[in-house]
Amino acid sequence: MVATSEDVARRAGVSRGAVSQILNGRGARFSAGTRERVQLAAAELDYRPSVAGRALARGSSDIVIALIPDTTFGGNLQDLFESMTDEFAGHGLTLLLRLSGTSTTSLDHLLTGIKPRAVLSLTGFSDEERAVLEERGIRGLESPAPTGGSPIHDIAKVQARHLIDRGHRRLAFAHLRDERQEFYGRAREEAFAAVCLAEGLPAPEVLSLDLGLPDAVEALRMLPARGFGVACYNDEVAIALLAAAREIDWAVPDDLAIIGMDHLLLGQLTSPPLTTIEYDQTTVAEGAGRWALAVLEQPSEVSAEAPPLQLRIIQGGTT
Amino acid sequence: MVATSEDVARRAGVSRGAVSQILNGRGARFSAGTRERVQLAAAELDYRPSVAGRALARGSSDIVIALIPDTTFGGNLQDLFESMTDEFAGHGLTLLLRLSGTSTTSLDHLLTGIKPRAVLSLTGFSDEERAVLEERGIRGLESPAPTGGSPIHDIAKVQARHLIDRGHRRLAFAHLRDERQEFYGRAREEAFAAVCLAEGLPAPEVLSLDLGLPDAVEALRMLPARGFGVACYNDEVAIALLAAAREIDWAVPDDLAIIGMDHLLLGQLTSPPLTTIEYDQTTVAEGAGRWALAVLEQPSEVSAEAPPLQLRIIQGGTT
DNA sequence: CGCGTTACGTAACGCGCGTTACCTAGCGCT
DNA sequence: AGCGCTAGGTAACGCGCGTTACGTAACGCG
Numbered sequence: 001m002v003a004t005s006e007d008v009a010r011r012a013g014v015s016r017g018a019v020s021q022i023l024n025g026r027g028a029r030f031s032a033g034t035r036e037r038v039q040l041a042a043a044e045l046d047y048r049p050s051v052a053g054r055a056l057a058r059g060s061s062d063i064v065i066a067l068i069p070d071t072t073f074g075g076n077l078q079d080l081f082e083s084m085t086d087e088f089a090g091h092g093l094t095l096l097l098r099l100s101g102t103s104t105t106s107l108d109h110l111l112t113g114i115k116p117r118a119v120l121s122l123t124g125f126s127d128e129e130r131a132v133l134e135e136r137g138i139r140g141l142e143s144p145a146p147t148g149g150s151p152i153h154d155i156a157k158v159q160a161r162h163l164i165d166r167g168h169r170r171l172a173f174a175h176l177r178d179e180r181q182e183f184y185g186r187a188r189e190e191a192f193a194a195v196c197l198a199e200g201l202p203a204p205e206v207l208s209l210d211l212g213l214p215d216a217v218e219a220l221r222m223l224p225a226r227g228f229g230v231a232c233y234n235d236e237v238a239i240a241l242l243a244a245a246r247e248i249d250w251a252v253p254d255d256l257a258i259i260g261m262d263h264l265l266l267g268q269l270t271s272p273p274l275t276t277i278e279y280d281q282t283t284v285a286e287g288a289g290r291w292a293l294a295v296l297e298q299p300s301e302v303s304a305e306a307p308p309l310q311l312r313i314i315q316g317g318t319t
Numbered sequence: 320m321v322a323t324s325e326d327v328a329r330r331a332g333v334s335r336g337a338v339s340q341i342l343n344g345r346g347a348r349f350s351a352g353t354r355e356r357v358q359l360a361a362a363e364l365d366y367r368p369s370v371a372g373r374a375l376a377r378g379s380s381d382i383v384i385a386l387i388p389d390t391t392f393g394g395n396l397q398d399l400f401e402s403m404t405d406e407f408a409g410h411g412l413t414l415l416l417r418l419s420g421t422s423t424t425s426l427d428h429l430l431t432g433i434k435p436r437a438v439l440s441l442t443g444f445s446d447e448e449r450a451v452l453e454e455r456g457i458r459g460l461e462s463p464a465p466t467g468g469s470p471i472h473d474i475a476k477v478q479a480r481h482l483i484d485r486g487h488r489r490l491a492f493a494h495l496r497d498e499r500q501e502f503y504g505r506a507r508e509e510a511f512a513a514v515c516l517a518e519g520l521p522a523p524e525v526l527s528l529d530l531g532l533p534d535a536v537e538a539l540r541m542l543p544a545r546g547f548g549v550a551c552y553n554d555e556v557a558i559a560l561l562a563a564a565r566e567i568d569w570a571v572p573d574d575l576a577i578i579g580m581d582h583l584l585l586g587q588l589t590s591p592p593l594t595t596i597e598y599d600q601t602t603v604a605e606g607a608g609r610w611a612l613a614v615l616e617q618p619s620e621v622s623a624e625a626p627p628l629q630l631r632i633i634q635g636g637t638t
Numbered sequence: 639c640g641c642g643t644t645a646c647g648t649a650a651c652g653c654g655c656g657t658t659a660c661c662t663a664g665c666g667c668t
Numbered sequence: 669a670g671c672g673c674t675a676g677g678t679a680a681c682g683c684g685c686g687t688t689a690c691g692t693a694a695c696g697c698g
Contacts, residue, residue, distance in 0.1 A: 002431045002455070004683095004684060004685085005684070005685065005686095006684080006685095014647075014648090015647065015648050015649080016648090016684090016685080017647080017648060017649075017650090017686085017687080017688095018646090018647060018648075019685095020684095020685065020686055020687080021647095021686085021687085024686075026686095026687090029645075029646065029647085030645090030646065030647075031645080031646065031647095034646080034647085048428055048431045048432055049432070049684080049685070050375070050431075050432065050434070050683090050684050050685070051371075051374075051432040051433050051434070052370075052371045052372075052374035052375040052380065052433075052434065052683080052684070052685090053371075053375055053653090053683075053684030053685040053686090054684075054685055054686075055370075055371035055653090055685090056369070056371040056372055056375055056652090056653045056654065056655090056683090056684075056685070056686090057652080057653055057684075057685040057686040057687080058653085058685080058686060058687095059653075061371065062432075063433070065415070068397075068416075078387075078418065081418055082418045085417075085418055089428070094428075094429060094432065094433070096384070096415040096416065096417055097387075097415065097416035097417065097418070098404075098415055098416065099397065099400055099401045099404055099416070109367055109408070109413075110413060112321045112367050112369075113367060113368070113369065113370040113381075113413065114370050114371075114382070114413070115369075115370070115371065136321070210584075211584035211585065211588070212584065212587065212588075213587065213588060216588075236584070236585060239585055239588055240584075240585075240588055243588035243589075243590075246590070265529075265530035265531065265555070265559075266530065266555060266558055266559075266585055268531065268532065269530070269531075269532060269535075269558055269559055269562035270562075271562075271565070323653095323654060323655085324654070324655065325654080325655095333677075333678090334677070334678050334679080335654090335655080335678095336656085336657080336658095336677080336678060336679075336680090337676090337677065337678075338655095339654095339655065339656055339657080340656085340657085340677095343656075345656095345657090348675070348676065348677080349675090349676065349677075350675080350676065350677095353676080353677085368654080368655070369653085369654050369655070371653080371654070371655090372653075372654030372655040372656090372683090373654075373655055373656075374655090374683090375653090375654075375655070375656095375682090375683045375684065375685090376654075376655040376656040376657080376682080376683055377655080377656060377657095377683085378683075
């Protein structure tokens, strides 16, 4: 049905071993003519080595599995993974996605079974995941943290600084009440609180809401007074709070200042449009992809350099 | 590093062949004692058959690849795939995701390499994709169309009927101007137009917009007059049009009626909240997952029955 | 000529598994 | 005893590939 290396060998008039060597870069020992004949035959037959056979012989496949965190996927992120898929394909690697919400043992099964060349995560691994990878001897690739701390901390810092710069002294952090965001949300909250502390401000209030009007209103009522500046987990939370403020007739940004995160298109359609933070996901992804490829092909040089996360404040009308 | 079937065999004091047979349901010929010893040994060693070895021996792996269409992913859909991942895992299948934006030849490479047990698509395959699957002899699973037409047609119909029921005679369809939606968008538009025709109404106006205010306003200006009822590709488009209407001081729903699709949480935060269509993605996914498993395990009974897509109108304030 | 090199390939093993043909012991029956 | 049968299990092949030890010429050189 599909051409095997045996077919290629026959067509090129050589042995299977020769085909294998030539097509895998170890062909220096063969004459130019033979190399050419093999290359040609492979091309003509559209030969594509079997992942299974190769994995069996070599111990690991050419598959790279990207763990998709339980944070909101879609939109830019999707574009990003798409371009990464193409980029990897160009290097003979197959990028597949795995939703990582499932248990760690499930991940373990995946690894022992598929023997991927590497596992990739743009948001870093949990300790559990790291342990499993280590145990199975599988390469874990995570976008190295830009100097100066993780992206998560950077985001929290930028949000806090912006609110403080705009004159707010009483700050709050608004979580998305979704257990899947637990991990990142908590980190963001802590980093945010740290900035408040460093600036000599009182500890921030902490809100938590679902994306519904009643819930958002309820959250606002938890604030001790008007005049707070709220850093939101993302633009969706920000939109919800904005709607809630309108509902209870709080003026934005006077009674409530809001800064989001993500620069969602929908966030610019509110009135006033959201103040938010943009970062170029495409750049991040391309960087991560390129970096991953480099690491995979030059296992020695683990160049831990990655372009720093560029966070840009989009000044809207909510701060 | 990892236990092989040989290890299990040694530990159970039997041959490797016995292990293979017993663990694959062909163990009726073995004594109960032997079966038990093998099962126990496998459990103790946490034996997990190598995907590669199995794929090689059997011709296809236990991997199921889900093609993720270029439509918006995330949110409910993500939950859905997550639960499907778990459900598949329970049946010894590994569900991986593949962004299908990339070329068909890329899909071809994927198939010939990995030899997945099946390829799954919730939205149906393109003709190209179907051809590739056929050629490679790989099972393509698509959620069978509920009786009475595809989900796409159902959506268009429900939107049109609702607008007509609310007294609108001049209808429009609003596309999302994103080439990735091209395929589904066009189908929806055509189905929508068909309903108009059947009802003796003039052909619908066709709008197309990006999710930005200027673009949405521009789209509205393309309408020949006020008083149109617009069926939107999704809630995001609807939100954009709603914002545009407010921008140019059109009253909703009098000057412009809007019905969305998806029942996005954010769509309920607008003022007025969106009239939209909800469908239980979880149910759809679970149904699809169950169906897929059934088909895979009973290759003969291709029960083409799937629960019909339940579309429910969420009456908001925009119609 | 005789010997050592190099250039060019090939044969063969093993990766982990599924499958099938085959073997052996035990038992019942004539 | 001889035959047939079944239950219970094993040996061995092949899936497609990467890798390495091993030819086998041709060639250079004294």
